Amino acid sequence: MTTLGINPIACEAHGLCAELFPEWIALDEWGYPIIDERPIPAGLLDHARRAADACPTLALKLQSKRRSDLEGHA
């Protein structure tokens, strides 16, 4: 399972991620990304990868989790 995670310190609100993957990423009123935390459906993975690659500060990352990791998260 793959999710999109963000490092909020590295993020500088360039907004490229939301432009490339609006199905999953919205911008708050200050321009910072609000990211859907669910596992990304297979059909959208390419968009997710492009969005992470486009981030100028490398703040956005694809994260692979085993199902057990996700369920154990408090």
Add this chain to the structure above:
Amino acid sequence: MSDGTTLPRLLSNAGPADPASLDRHLAVHGRTVLPSRRGVSDLIETVKRSGLRGRGGSGFPAGLKMQAVAAAPRRRRRVVVANGAEGEPASLKDDALLTRSPHLVLDGIAVAALAVDADEALLCVKAGPESPAHLLERAIAERSPIDRVIPSVVEVPNDYLIGEESALMNFLNTGRALPTFVPPRPFERGVGGRPTLVQNVETLAHLALIARHGAEWFRGVGVGDDPGSILITISGAVGAPGLYEIPGGMPLGALVDHVGGYSGPVQALLVGGYAGSWFSPERAGQLPLGHAAMRARGGTLGPGVLTVLSAGACGVAETARISRHLADHSAGQCGPCAFGLPSIADALERIAEGTGEPGAHRWIEHWSAQVSGRGACHHPDGAVRMVASALLLFADDVTRHETGDSCVATATERRTPADSFPPGSTRR
């Protein structure tokens, strides 16, 4: 000291004698007990059995933390960091421990260093004119023949965020007191990238006594998930504000009785410090003062700080002031916190001054939802929780302010919680 049910434990070093004196410390607390190499795992089990929770604000079980650092790969050199640089404005406990019972803290550091096999220890204190560094260095020098690891005293900025573990680590590593995006956590990579045990100085003081007297002794006061004693700073509209050592789980109302009761009509209590929650006096009276108990009720004990707001003050104005303090102390690294907290503080100030429009509090709810969970640390989450509890408790006042009515208190001068301490009010 052998009777497990008497208090005080940590603050029993009262009196005019020199607090740096090792002899005086040993006379009060008995010989320092240190585990042998082989006894280390027994000690960690004892700490786990004692149920000691971190007293810096997290309430995290100390034994588990020690176990995690001790479990680092053998070849990696470990570090103990004692955090005595409390950044919570209204808290007195770390300063009091360091200046009244420094050897208890230093014993705790020695025990912790042995438990995790650390070869370095740092004792962090607030920089400034009242820094206890000198006193601590004298105490350290006096005991250097018996300490395997000689702690270094490090002065850190007097800043709210220094209570945040990653900010303290970052300061020690780079000189910048800014939170970092965890992981890795300090027990894996902390000071200099080494496995690091970070504990509040109060936690270490309790550890020193547990090493001497055992887990059952520690549990001789306190209840259930909050065993042992806890240092509580109570300020505001009570007879005798100051620092007190209480049994874990003591009902807040019983502590109020103990400190001379309320000094007049009271409208609210802030429990857990600036990132805590507001409660009505009726509800607050029944709150058990313990980390686990407060968490179970959706609140936090934090660093053990209680502020009592008199009926003559303005809850909205106090909340606005605290919210502004939290906004000012954002590290400014994460957009939602850097923008959201000032927006919330602005709105609260306008409401308090009676210049906000009707329904302004809905903006606060909106921004709070945008901010929660979207920072690298929990600073914005604490601010949002404090404000949410205020909007609930002071709902009538908010409505009155929004419709242009001001309350009597808005015109009066605001006081910081620390201002409400008479001089010399730190007490047992």
